[in-house]
Amino acid sequence: MDDRNNISPAMIRMWRVYRTVKEMCMDRGYEMLQEDTEIPLEVFNARFSKEDGEPDRTRMHFSCQPTEAMLAKYSDPPTAKIPHPVPQIGTIWVEFNSDENVGLKQLRDYMQHLVNGNFYSGIMICSKPMTGMALRLLRGSAGIEEGPKGGVEVFVEQDLLVNITKHELVPKHVLLSKEEKQQLLERYRLRETQLPRIQVTDPVAKYLGLRRGQVVKIIRKSETAGRYASYRWAI
Amino acid sequence: MAPKSILKKSTVSTNEPSASSPFTQRHRDTALHHANLIEQQKVVEKEVLQSIITLLDFPTSPDADPTRPAPSDALRFQDLIISFQTSDYDSLIEERNIADKCGYALCPRPKKKAPSSARKQFIETDKGVEIVDKKTLEVWCSEDCARRALYVKVQLSEEPAWMRRGGVGDKIELLVENAAEHHKALPLRLKQAPASKPVVEEEEEDIAGAWAARDDALADLALERGEKPGRLSKANRELLQTDIKERVQSTPPAPPEPPQSSGQSHMAIEGHVPRANKSNESDDEDGQDWDKHLPG
Numbered sequence: 001m002d003d004r005n006n007i008s009p010a011m012i013r014m015w016r017v018y019r020t021v022k023e024m025c026m027d028r029g030y031e032m033l034q035e036d037t038e039i040p041l042e043v044f045n046a047r048f049s050k051e052d053g054e055p056d057r058t059r060m061h062f063s064c065q066p067t068e069a070m071l072a073k074y075s076d077p078p079t080a081k082i083p084h085p086v087p088q089i090g091t092i093w094v095e096f097n098s099d100e101n102v103g104l105k106q107l108r109d110y111m112q113h114l115v116n117g118n119f120y121s122g123i124m125i126c127s128k129p130m131t132g133m134a135l136r137l138l139r140g141s142a143g144i145e146e147g148p149k150g151g152v153e154v155f156v157e158q159d160l161l162v163n164i165t166k167h168e169l170v171p172k173h174v175l176l177s178k179e180e181k182q183q184l185l186e187r188y189r190l191r192e193t194q195l196p197r198i199q200v201t202d203p204v205a206k207y208l209g210l211r212r213g214q215v216v217k218i219i220r221k222s223e224t225a226g227r228y229a230s231y232r233w234a235i
Numbered sequence: 236m237a238p239k240s241i242l243k244k245s246t247v248s249t250n251e252p253s254a255s256s257p258f259t260q261r262h263r264d265t266a267l268h269h270a271n272l273i274e275q276q277k278v279v280e281k282e283v284l285q286s287i288i289t290l291l292d293f294p295t296s297p298d299a300d301p302t303r304p305a306p307s308d309a310l311r312f313q314d315l316i317i318s319f320q321t322s323d324y325d326s327l328i329e330e331r332n333i334a335d336k337c338g339y340a341l342c343p344r345p346k347k348k349a350p351s352s353a354r355k356q357f358i359e360t361d362k363g364v365e366i367v368d369k370k371t372l373e374v375w376c377s378e379d380c381a382r383r384a385l386y387v388k389v390q391l392s393e394e395p396a397w398m399r400r401g402g403v404g405d406k407i408e409l410l411v412e413n414a415a416e417h418h419k420a421l422p423l424r425l426k427q428a429p430a431s432k433p434v435v436e437e438e439e440e441d442i443a444g445a446w447a448a449r450d451d452a453l454a455d456l457a458l459e460r461g462e463k464p465g466r467l468s469k470a471n472r473e474l475l476q477t478d479i480k481e482r483v484q485s486t487p488p489a490p491p492e493p494p495q496s497s498g499q500s501h502m503a504i505e506g507h508v509p510r511a512n513k514s515n516e517s518d519d520e521d522g523q524d525w526d527k528h529l530p531g
Contacts, residue, residue, distance in 0.1 A: 102333075104288060104330050105334045131329055131330060131333065133287055133326045133329075133330055136280065
């Protein structure tokens with residue numbers, strides 16, 4: 001505990017954010033070592049602090065490759081016409097923005113960087129909420145030629161201080177692949193519009209990076225049934 | 236294999252709306268109309284965003300003078316800013332400040348730096364010393380630019396662009412010293428050369444003239460509604476029906492009847508005689524004497 005006193009509060013804060021981001025990438029299915037998500041504070045401090053004890057965000061950026069399981073989950077079921085479908089997921093680039101305010105300029109620079117680096121999608125973590133216009137660009141950028149294919153997600157450091165999925169009241173969310181979704185709909189003889197919904201702006205949906213049209217399985221504890229699974233359609 | 240249904244096979248699905256009903260067509264039209272309105276709103280919002288992105292890099296030359304902007308820049312600025320609301324203009328200033336530029340879009344200088352890095356600053360004003368946010372100090376490069384930018388801001392309409400009426404506030408004035416140059420630089424509108432008309436019969440010409448006049452009038456009306464060519468029309472012909480139906484009365488109008496009994500006028504409440512009283516009068520039952528049957 002003595003060590004902790006020598007480390008600046010900003011550094012401890014950043015350490016928690018960093019761990020949550022790593023855990024988020026692992027939960028989404030990117031290749032990530034368990035040790036990486038549990039990096040001790042001392043190691044983090046040694047690696048990412050500047051001389052004045054403040055965190056050096058520019059050195060914290062990293063990229064991740066999707067695992068085989070994730071690639072399979074994100075690709076369409078093979079058909080006769082397309083025996084090897086292209087998975088709709090790829091390398092992700094995570095950047096910690098150190099600017100005081102993040103506006104259109106920073107967001108566009110970031111998108112340009114993602115396109116130049118051939119990244120499929122990106123996560124930007126900024127210290128303060130972005131400006132309104134930047135959010136508007138982000139909302140409209142899903143189908144825009146300007147940004148990367150998989151889109152850009154933006155988180156505020158404040159929201160990542162704790163990993164919300166580890167809270168006891170948050171049930172387990174599991175993303176279904178297209179094939180599993182098809183089986184589910186057939187099993188219960190449903191159309192997807194008849195499923196309950198979950199918004200893509202939901203905190204857990206944002207954590208998992210859900211896209212519109214995907215289905216998550218939510219597993220809750222139940223006193224009578226032990227475990228109870230329900231399904232939600234992301235909109 | 237999918238489990239076999241035990242339900243009867245129904246031939247007609249009751250969920251499907253029948254296309255023959257006049258209501259479903261109307262409902263569909265209404266839904267479409269409102270969907271188009273939302274679409275239009277999105278288009279305007281996107282335009283505003285694009286304009287802001289363009290204006291971030293203004294002025295085009297690094298040594299431009301905000302008091303005497305280049306005519307091309309000024310015209311472009313005026314053009315782009317018309318569809319802005321005041322809040323959009325504030326966002327533009329905010330974005331320019333983040334990019335470390337003066338908030339006024341025609342000024343190439345960087346924003347002013349506050350004397351110290353404290354969050355609150357002491358400022359000497361005419362009224363004495365004031366404490367202000369550091370942010371409000373670092374918006375403009377000079378007082379002059381602030382005046383010029385706010386001169387534009389007060390002319391902007393509070394109403395969002397997709398709800399505006401055309402012909403109102405279509406022109407934004409700038410506070411510049413070379414205003415005359417800008418008027419000269421306006422694109423000259425060439426008059427259409429009058430085509431040499433072939434000699435036609437006078438009547439035919441009249442009819443054509445009348446149609447042309449009607450088209451002109453309709454175009455003027457459309458402009459007044461705030462439409463632009465190539466945009467969705469705001470006057471929806473399907474939803475607003477213009478054929479007028481006369482109400483034909485079958486029975487001859489009867490004069491109003493005189494009040495039946497003048498003795499009841501004291502019971503009237505604003506001319507209306509409550510019915511409960513009337514029935515009470517005809518057969519006087521329990522009412523207030525409900526206890527007379529009781530023994531003792």
